């Protein structure tokens with residue numbers, strides 16, 4: 288028989304090898320994304336560590352540029368002058384150089400034409416200059432390629448036990464967060480992926496300093512990972528004195544990355560984590576080789592109110608699979624099956640445990656040892672756990688950010704014009720409790736027009752795969768924004784949704800988005816956003832009314848001079864007539880009446896009736912005590928003082944029925960051509976011109 292081809296030979300891979308070859312599963316796609324994910328994994332570990340001991344987190348993040356020359360010095364690689372330039376990627380051939388120069392000349396010519404047409408400093412000229420600069424930068428960037436960075440994250444958390452550090456940080460799929468508990472970390476993978484990436488690109492190890500609260504010493508490790516064996520490889524291990532009683536961890540790695548391409552993601556991530564964690568302080572420093580390219584951002588702590596830490600809970604019976612049941616049966620300390628059911632599962636009382644045992648039949652007794660169950664009995668138990676109706680998990684072990692924190696976070700980072708928040712009830716998916724919280728904001732800083740969704744899962748911001756996520760899809764497609772007086776296209780709407788659970792249905796180990804296929808989650812996300820929208824609608828309606836009122840006031844104020852003059856001239860003429868100085872109106876025909884055209888019939892015109900002037904206005908006008916200016920001043924005062932809406936409401940409620948709201952005003956027509964006009968409707972009153980004088 289021919290020897291087996293080498294390609295067919297059976298091989299095994301360690302988990303570390305698998306993840307090294309499939310880095311993208313864990314969010315390590317390309318150098319830029321690797322830099323982002325490294326920061327993210329270390330920051331989330333830092334937050335978990337501080338919250339686990341109820342310490343207000345203080346996280347310091349540093350990314351320091353490391354030039355190739357410096358990296359080589361660190362690695363002890365000597366500098367070599369190039370012997371054969373043409374071998375190198377950045378070599379520019381004569382032909383390429385010619386092309387580049389031709390393009391540069393063409394661009395210059397185009398720019399000059401624009402300057403001639405629009406003048407130096409004009410918008411099109413500046414736009415073209417910007418375009419040219421960006422193209423030059425991109426070409427330079429492509430030439431420079433990726434750079435190297437030292438990433439350090441320091442926290443004030445729980446630290447790590449000295450002897451566990453190598454396994455925690457040097458063995459893939461090892462961690463302390465596998466329990467049924469809401470944590471940012473879950474897979475025991477993130478920090479090791481960063482280490483694998485550093486090993487693959489710079490070959491430099493992980494450096495860790497860590498101290499537990501109250502520890503007299505701190506641990507110092509330098510280690511990397513044996514990828515083939517998935518084992519930590521410790522280069523240095525020591526304990527150092529800890530006189531100041533510091534506790535926490537400082538983790539540092541040197542990796543390849545691309546700051547210029549992923550800078551915006553890193554800054555956005557930090558900004559969003561500051562939104563959802565307003566009780567944490569973050570300091571971020573990007574240290575470039577050239578100081579002018581450095582960046583420093585501080586996200587200050589805005590509250591000392593920290594959500595109560597999440598608690599570990601027991602497995603809910605409907606959430607367990609067959610393998611897990613077997614594992615629990617093997618690991619339990621319970622001596623009897625009824626105690627096992629009661630102790631290992633959530634929502635199982637002693638009485639229910641007995642009923643479950645009775646229901647199992649197949650010769651199962653309550654006092655038998657859980658380890659003695661046969662394979663068939665285990666299968667029966669697993670089936671039963673999925674068939675019986677158990678109470679839903681209560682969710683009191685979860686730790687949502689809380690409406691207060693969410694609102695504070697959004698307000699401090701976004702400064703919206705309007706905001707509403709809502710926390711939904713505990714819901715259940717596959718036996719795991721979850722809570723959805725939402726904030727919807729309108730207006731604010733750095734928010735584009737339209738629906739902007741901000742997603743958080745177990746208080747981690749999710750920045751990638753936006754389009755496929757349950758939150759984005761729900762915000763974009765399942766909410767009728769117009770029904771809440773929100774313009775989906777024009778308004779700057781921020782939709783912040785945070786889901787916390789002991790199991791977030793992430794798609795992939797990169798924890799980048801939550802699938803849109805979990806019905807319970809879709810419904811809960813929609814309900815939370817809608818609840819915010821209902822609150823916002825009230826605020827928006829009120830804001831629209833206030834805006835309209837302001838406009839009304841402005842319009843009324845504009846009319847005051849004309850209205851005052853018009854009223855005054857009428858009063859003035861009436862006063863003159865009262866004093867017997869009135870001019871005869873040629874159309875009036877005199878007091879004795881006049882002929883009425885067409886029919887030739889004589890019709891007496893009515894003499895102007897005596898004017899009722901209870902308030903003594905006309906003498907005041909005659910004495911020049913009441914002038915157009917007085918009227919204007921009074922009207923201005925009135926418009927200023929009266930909240931017109933309230934006044935109307937007041938009048939309607941108080942006066943209309945009693946007749947107080949009706950004020951007769953008598954205006955003398957200047958000629959017979961003045962006829963009775965229609966009703967004039969204003970927002971605060973209705974003016975109706977009536978015929979007949981009394």
Ligand SMILES: Nc1ncnc2c1ncn2[C@@H]1O[C@H](COP(=O)(O)OP(=O)(O)OP(=O)(O)O)[C@@H](O)[C@H]1O
Nearest residue numbers: 332336455462463472473474475476477478479536
């Ligand atoms: N800054 C830290 N402080 C204390 N413990 C830490 C810190 N960083 C990591 N650890 C410990 O190391 C373990 C492994 O971390 P790692 O990032 O590899 O995975 P994880 O956080 O458990 O899960 P995930 O892969 O989902 O992030 C953690 O479970 C935690 O116990």
